[in-house]
Amino acid sequence: MTAFSLEPAQLAWCAELRTLAAERLRPLAEKGQPGRVNRDLVAELGRLGLLARLFTSGALVLCLMRESLAHGCTEAETALALQGLGAHPLHAHGTQAQRTRWLPRVTEGSAIAAFALSEPGAGSDAAALGLRAEREGPPGPAASGGPARWRLTGEKCWISNAPEADFYTVFARTTPGAGARGVTAFLVPADRPGLTGTGLDMLSPHPIGALDFDAVPVTADDVLGEVDRGFRVAMGTLNLFRPSVGAFAVGMAQAALDATLAHTAGRDAFGGKLRDLQAVSHQVAEMALRTEAARLMVYAAATAYDENAPDVPRRSAMAKLLATETAQYVVDTAVQLHGARALQRGHLLEHLYRDVRAPRIYEGASEVQRGLIAKELYAHQEAR
Incomplete structure (x- = not known):
């Protein structure tokens, strides 16, 4: 398998998932x-075994899912993705006790997870977060006769699945003034x-909320990874999920393209079919071109992640940026070619038009991705 093609078994599995999305998950x-x-819906994803695949498969499988x-049911896609985003730090960095308590419930769909990074004043600038983790008592576990203890005070905002999640992966500042080096991840x-x-x-079709922390108690038993190393937990999670945000976008773009092909092939206009108009057919060709280019970049980034390539941050950022911007273009063009009917409540494109906007913002806005790409390029150039 290369980054640019899929095996027949993978293609068949994708087709099966599209059918499941349309026939079993959409209702x-x-x-x-x-x-x-x-x-x-989350419980059904668990029964189908898809939630378990979040933690037993690589980035490419995540992207394919x-x-x-997304092609048949964006709500199911988002429910799956949010379980993965919220629980991946637990899977990758949690203690045995933490994982034993929560992961079985996440994979069966009975516990809802959430990733709590963004704040009112620190959205895309994750290193600037201000939620305080104030240590209780003298430093060191032995000094207090038990695990180190903190109190979390502050706010989180724009958190998917809040306030209905059963647990949150929370990033808080344990060392003031230390930037990215002073952040710790907690399971709360x-x-x-x-x-x-x-x-x-x-x-948004799923809940997004704000969280208020009023001296919320946490201990060393709640830490995910190491104290003051939580930024690595966050960035490692985002490096995995950014290409898969691109995959979500590609799925929406493909759904819009498929709808447009059917509409322009069947719609009578100006003495023929819409597809007979060169202006229309060229737009459809451009939609297909951009969708396929985005798909290939997503697959390449996912493969790089699975192979532990050194350029994963750059590839992940490129994949998310290209795919989300492409999906915005493709869905908008599809709406234009469909006309007013596409804006009628309940139409597929009306639904996609609403859902396609947010991915250009969350998990690092497009502007942040461009900055990250440039930073990685210049760092590579200076190292040569």
């Missing part, structure tokens, strides 16, 4: 309440005293 998604966690599910169950949340009225 469950339609029964859900917008802005709320659809626990029935997200792309295929939702029922911890002092932790409250409110939902935000967002353009």
